[in-house]
Amino acid sequence: MKHNTNVDIAFTHIITRKKQTLVAALGVTLGVGVYLFMNSLSSGFSSFSRDEIFKNSAHIKIYKDEELSKPISSDSSRISVILNPQITTLSKKIINPEALLANVKKQPYVTSAIAQVSFDAFYNRGKAQIKGSGNGVNMTEYDAMFNTGKYMVAGSINALPGNLNGIIIGSGIAEKLSLGLNDNITITSAFGVVKVMKIVGIFTTGNSMNDQQKSYVNISTAQQFVKEGPSFVSTIFVNTPSADKSEKYVSLLQQLTPYTVEDWKTTNADVMSGDKTRSTLMNSISYAILIVAAFGIYNILSSTITQKINDIAILKATGFAGKDVIRIFLLEAIIMGLIGTLMGLVIGSILIGIMSKIYMGGPVGYFPISFETRLFARSFILGLFITFCAGYFPARKAAKVDPVEIFRK
Amino acid sequence: MEKREVILSTGGLGKYFYDPVKFKVLDDISFEAYKGEFLTLVGKSGSGKSTLLYCLSTMDTAYEGELFIAGEKITGKKTNELSALRNKSIGFIFQFHYLLPEFSCLKNVMLPALKLGKYSYKEVEERAYNKLEVLGIKDQALKPASKLSGGQQQRVSIARALINDPAIIMCDEPTGNLDSKNTQIVFNIFKQIAHDFGQTIIAVTHDNDFAAASDRTIELADGKIISHDKVFDEQNP
Ligand SMILES: Nc1ncnc2c1ncn2[C@@H]1O[C@H](COP(=O)(O)OP(=O)(O)OP(=O)(O)O)[C@@H](O)[C@H]1O
Ligand SMILES: [Mg+2]
Numbered sequence: 001m002k003h004n005t006n007v008d009i010a011f012t013h014i015i016t017r018k019k020q021t022l023v024a025a026l027g028v029t030l031g032v033g034v035y036l037f038m039n040s041l042s043s044g045f046s047s048f049s050r051d052e053i054f055k056n057s058a059h060i061k062i063y064k065d066e067e068l069s070k071p072i073s074s075d076s077s078r079i080s081v082i083l084n085p086q087i088t089t090l091s092k093k094i095i096n097p098e099a100l101l102a103n104v105k106k107q108p109y110v111t112s113a114i115a116q117v118s119f120d121a122f123y124n125r126g127k128a129q130i131k132g133s134g135n136g137v138n139m140t141e142y143d144a145m146f147n148t149g150k151y152m153v154a155g156s157i158n159a160l161p162g163n164l165n166g167i168i169i170g171s172g173i174a175e176k177l178s179l180g181l182n183d184n185i186t187i188t189s190a191f192g193v194v195k196v197m198k199i200v201g202i203f204t205t206g207n208s209m210n211d212q213q214k215s216y217v218n219i220s221t222a223q224q225f226v227k228e229g230p231s232f233v234s235t236i237f238v239n240t241p242s243a244d245k246s247e248k249y250v251s252l253l254q255q256l257t258p259y260t261v262e263d264w265k266t267t268n269a270d271v272m273s274g275d276k277t278r279s280t281l282m283n284s285i286s287y288a289i290l291i292v293a294a295f296g297i298y299n300i301l302s303s304t305i306t307q308k309i310n311d312i313a314i315l316k317a318t319g320f321a322g323k324d325v326i327r328i329f330l331l332e333a334i335i336m337g338l339i340g341t342l343m344g345l346v347i348g349s350i351l352i353g354i355m356s357k358i359y360m361g362g363p364v365g366y367f368p369i370s371f372e373t374r375l376f377a378r379s380f381i382l383g384l385f386i387t388f389c390a391g392y393f394p395a396r397k398a399a400k401v402d403p404v405e406i407f408r409k
Numbered sequence: 410m411e412k413r414e415v416i417l418s419t420g421g422l423g424k425y426f427y428d429p430v431k432f433k434v435l436d437d438i439s440f441e442a443y444k445g446e447f448l449t450l451v452g453k454s455g456s457g458k459s460t461l462l463y464c465l466s467t468m469d470t471a472y473e474g475e476l477f478i479a480g481e482k483i484t485g486k487k488t489n490e491l492s493a494l495r496n497k498s499i500g501f502i503f504q505f506h507y508l509l510p511e512f513s514c515l516k517n518v519m520l521p522a523l524k525l526g527k528y529s530y531k532e533v534e535e536r537a538y539n540k541l542e543v544l545g546i547k548d549q550a551l552k553p554a555s556k557l558s559g560g561q562q563q564r565v566s567i568a569r570a571l572i573n574d575p576a577i578i579m580c581d582e583p584t585g586n587l588d589s590k591n592t593q594i595v596f597n598i599f600k601q602i603a604h605d606f607g608q609t610i611i612a613v614t615h616d617n618d619f620a621a622a623s624d625r626t627i628e629l630a631d632g633k634i635i636s637h638d639k640v641f642d643e644q645n646p
Contacts, residue, residue, distance in 0.1 A: 319496020
């Protein structure tokens with residue numbers, strides 16, 4: 001390798017000024033460490049809450065929304081008369097669901113699509129009654145999409161398909177009615193259909209809304225509860241290759257059907273906006289800390305340059321150009337930044353490690369935080385970027401030193 | 410009188426200072442310095458010697474008139490070109506020996522040569538040892554520059570000025586801080602450099618004996634040349 005004089009000088013400065021180097025590096029360490037930690041917190045929490053959402057939301061759902069009565073005349077040249085607008089939907093039925101489902105499945109961007117028949121259900125045992133919602137699904141397909149099998153605490157999802165009298169209920173329902181596996185439960189639907197069913201499975205998702213209300217039966221059973229024939233479907237769930245790009249797929253799917261096509265972001269708008277607020281907050285704080293760290297480097301480099309102004313003058317007098325001086329001091333900044341950034345990643349990892357061992361209890365379990373390569377890479381790049389920026393301005397000042405002015409003094 | 414090769418020349422060089430009031434610190438300076446000449450600049454304090462030397466060194470570019478080095482017009486060149494020119498062709502020795510304190514004496518001497526990049530690291534090191542040996546401070550080579558006495562530091566800075574075998578060596582009161590013994594050593598070295606190696610020395614000095622013993626002395630007063638003492642070496646003792 002060719003001997004590089006600028007590198008040599010930069011390293012000598014760094015080595016002979018260990019203390020300043022360390023102080024500047026520690027500033028960056030703190031900035032990068034906290035940045036990494038806060039972003040891992042934020043990201044861990046977001047993916048936790050997203051997982052919660054996807055426990056029972058698909059990326060996209062297609063359903064028939066309520067419709068309001070239209071004005072009698074919509075022609076603007078005539079007088080419009082509105083008569084007592086109200087919901088006119090007679091049934092939440094999707095007409096010809098098989099064709100729609102088949103068509104949806106044919107789309108190249110659809111990874112899976114399933115049909116569901118939902119109904120309002122009352123779970124009864126003796127005089128006790130709980131209101132909830134029943135879902136008629138093809139359990140095998142449903143499990144592939146929502147991973148329901150993972151949450152089973154008793155029985156198995158495999159016991160449901162083919163067992164028209166079987167039902168899987170949430171653990172909240174089982175507790176309240178003190179029912180166990182293989183017990184019988186009486187279900188009444190809003191349409192007045194009453195059936196005695198056998199519990200073939202119990203699940204706990206950690207979400208009390210789900211656990212205290214939801215149950216799964218076969219599609220044909222659900223169709224009987226709503227007094228409909230075998231072509232009745234209330235919702236079609238669709239998964240796509242990327243949940244983040246759901247808006248794009250919504251507009252594509254909407255071209256296939258007049259029914260409402262809604263993505264998970266719309267369905268969970270409240271959760272999403274909460275998430276966004278939190279991550280914006282975390283981001284601003286972590287950026288602020290990075291900027292403070294950058295000022296640390298800026299300060300130390302500025303004072304180094306003031307102290308080294310004689311040396312800079314000598315270097316320039318002996319033939320080092322302005323760009324050499326910039327390189328020397330920029331390199332010093334980057335070395336400080338590199339040391340600081342690497343230590344910051346270590347500190348960040350330790351904090352993440354500690355945090356991930358903290359048990360939060362409830363459905364959360366251990367604190368939802370993990371080591372994400374993406375965040376490590378981003379922290380590393382940002383750490384170097386801020387030191388580069390913070391080092392550039394003092395270095396440029398150094399390059400502009402006029403040696404004559406220094407020698408005259 | 411034999412015709413000698415001109416290494417540096419100025420034409421109508423003038424310079425103003427504007428702070429606190431505008432005044433002309435250099436006025437119509439025109440002279441030539443020859444290859445292998447040991448030239449001294451003298452004059453009262455404040456006569457503009459240092460200012461002139463900074464203009465000649467290419468570090469100060471805010472002047473009027475023209476400067477030529479080795480037949481090339483220097484006035485108007487870009488700062489990067491000037492840096493490269495200083496590195497290659499001009500050695501500078503300051504009154505206050507200005508060394509880089511974190512580096513060893515050896516490294517101080519080596520840096521301009523490493524920057525020049527003409528020789529390998531090993532060769533530069535060898536050359537630096539040689540220069541230090543000539544100046545009698547080879548034994549101090551590996552000490553940090555800040556741990557040397559004033560006279561030793563001055564000799565290190567002379568070695569640094571010589572490392573790239575520059576065509577011209579400029580000094581601002583190079584012996585101002587030295588005792589008579591060291592002054593004599595430096596004087597002899599300068600004489601040898603000029604006469605044996607054909608390098609040109611332009612030295613500002615207050616030392617009359619030093620000036621008298623040089624090849625030629627230019628005297629400044631109020632920014633003007635008042636005497637060109639055209640004495641060439643063949644007439645020297
Ligand atoms: N930066 C400056 N701004 C204004 N005036 C200056 C500046 N530097 C020098 N001067 C003035 O210019 C004149 C010449 O200064 P210079 O340093 O060249 O003198 P000198 O001959 O080297 O003197 P000495 O022998 O004391 O070193 C002096 O009157 C000095 O006060
Ligand atoms: Mg002076």
